[in-house]
Amino acid sequence: MIIGSHVSFHKDTQLFGSLEEALSYGANTFMFYTGAPQNTKRFPIIDEITLQAYQKMREVGIDLRHLIVHAPYIINLASDDVEKYRYSVSFLREELHRIDQLGIPFMVLHPGNYMKATKQAGILRIQKALNELLMDDSCHVTILLETMAGKGTEIGSSLEEIKQIIDGVTNKKRIGVCLDTCHLHDAGYDLRQFDLFLQQFDALIGMKYVHCIHVNDSKNEMGSHKDRHENIGYGKIGFATLLSIVYHPLLDDVPKILETPYIDRMYPPYRREIAMLLKKKFDSNLLQYTKTDAK
């Protein structure tokens, strides 16, 4: 199984630091923001550190083709505010080059929020922005549209919306999808019938577009549109259903990334959660053990 979690990325240690954090969790892949998730302050990529990380990745058998970067969540390609829209496009253009410089093939992106405009207007703006961004042939990164919970004016909480965006993108080779289990559940998809869900996805969009799975439990009921992640097996999706997703044969080659909450906002749960999924055994002491591990 290709599995890892969200990790940090620091100015001084860059990809090497992220790799070491991932290895401490027993992961064989990872995802990060190139700076803080909530802002767009970024710094130059240092190739020397990147090469050190590649060397270490070869030693431990981690494949660069499985790494993911997440775009900051304040970016909004659907914004009805011209300034914000322009800023989002120009930031992402630079971000794609940073990710390309790191050699990472995928960037996960929240499609956008339509704000005070209509959803259709928002979808059109996303398509326009994506076409502008994907025109640039000097960049190789594929943009993965994340399925959303449908909080507020979020676009992308139904497969139909994701399909509509993709339909309007000219360069289909560099567009894909990231399925977030918490978001799908909160959007109203019944993940207990995961085979059925994938059939539906395949018929509508096509399995070849899926390049990342965000594996999260949810604090809320199906269809709640809340987007509150929960630790694996501790939420309303449950351990059995999450297992059926991470072990689904059609998703064998797709990286699985945990974005579950830190215990007491301090202790990363990922080492224990990855172990749970690999052993297929629920750990009812996750909260307590994670804290003990940290000591």
Ligand code: FE
């Ligand atoms: Fe996300």
Ligand code: FE
């Ligand atoms: Fe996610």
Ligand code: ZN
């Ligand atoms: Zn979320």
